[in-house]
Amino acid sequence: MPNTFNHKIDTSPIIYQIRIKGHLGNQWKEWFSGLNIIPEDNGDTLLTGALIDQAALHGLLRKIRDLGLSLLSVNCVNTNLKDLSEQGPNENLDSNKNCHLENEIARIFLTHTQKDTKMKAIICTKYGSPDVFQLNEVEKPTPKDNEVLIRVYAASVTAADGMMRKGTPFIGRFFLGLMKPKNPIPGTGFAGEIQSVGKDVTLFKAGDQVFGESSTTFGTYAEYLCLPEDGLLLTKPANMTYAEAACVCDGPITSLSFLSDVAKIQRGQSVLVNAASGSLGTAAVQIAKHYGAEVTGVCSTTNLAMVKSLGADKVIDYTATNFTKTGHTYDIIFDTIGKSSFSHCKGALTQKGIYLSPVLNLPLLLRMLWTSKIGSKKAKFSATGLRPVAELRILLNELKVLIEAGKIKLVIDRCYRLEQTAEAHSYVEKGHKKGNVVITME
């Protein structure tokens, strides 16, 4: 909707010059119809025009703020007032009382907007325990032409985030940074609202509720995040909270990738999910059921009812029964925490059974190489997060459809505030979470 400022003003208007950072994208121009929009050589934009009263100025400045544009200065040009950003609070009060009142409003917005160029974020400048995290105020990112600026409302805290914080296994540092994290703001899974978009963005607009993953660029433990529009992000299913949506790119996308792409799950197959109570496990049970498998979930006594409620046909309490010794065989054994091994599970696999583990170690690597050539039973691993973004988007789209149809629900164990991120990591590291853990900033 265009704004209502115009030049037909019957009281004494005041001419304002309002400078904002960056050139105004075409999508915002109609919001400022009635004002002259002058792109300046230094890359800023000058908006000039007559505003009838305090309410009009108030509305205009609020609009600039809501659109996520950075306000640099406000000038009242038909009086002898100076640039408001330099002016003292009581100057010119006698010379032009009305203009002063209006300028006071501008000053409040300018201060507010300048504060808006900063954001709170967790900063991690070295590898180590959760204590390496510090809550700091840093520069808010500015979207490039092909990027969106997202107000992050929730960020997932995953087992993989803990490994990235520690910089283990060492080979991972070739992506993360050899001696210290390349990106000091950690976190990958997120959900939030688009605050502004770069001039070339066509897929999203300000106000869209989105979810996804920042992948190897990290940065989700912060109030704002920039991502390319063709990154791993989609509009959020309406039947999900931000906290739930932030976790879809951990367990659900990994389990879908393993079951559907790596194991090529088929209707009627028997599937055993070990650690069915974790992030990958809770998703794997529901995904395998959706694909028409007969699902057995393995978990501790306290989680039996929860796993059953997710649709598991059978549950095994690992504190009482070793699932490899029950005499049952499975077409797929998905050990979502990699605590077993191919050799332990081999006897519980059907003739062409597949053992899946998301946790890579040397024995698994050797088994993968061996079974890829010899024998009908296979051991398989995949690094879901390293798959091309285009492939991950397809998986995320599939999950979105399943979530919207009510076929997959996210289990949320605990929510923490941004300043409690270290606490959240310590909890996840204990290895007993039920489903997912989230940082919420709503």
Ligand SMILES: NC(=O)c1ccc[n+]([C@@H]2O[C@H](COP(=O)([O-])OP(=O)(O)OC[C@H]3O[C@@H](n4cnc5c(N)ncnc54)[C@H](OP(=O)(O)O)[C@@H]3O)[C@@H](O)[C@H]2O)c1
């Ligand atoms: N390859 C990839 O692409 C990829 C992607 C994402 C994650 N991952 C990895 O996948 C692994 C699993 O992640 P996650 O987030 O799903 O784990 P998680 O949620 O932390 O899993 C913990 C769950 O496992 C249960 N558990 C613990 N010991 C168990 C046992 N002996 N038998 C059965 N259940 C047990 C725990 O409940 P109780 O303690 O109450 O039993 C808890 O509910 C992590 O190592 C992560 O790094 C890999």
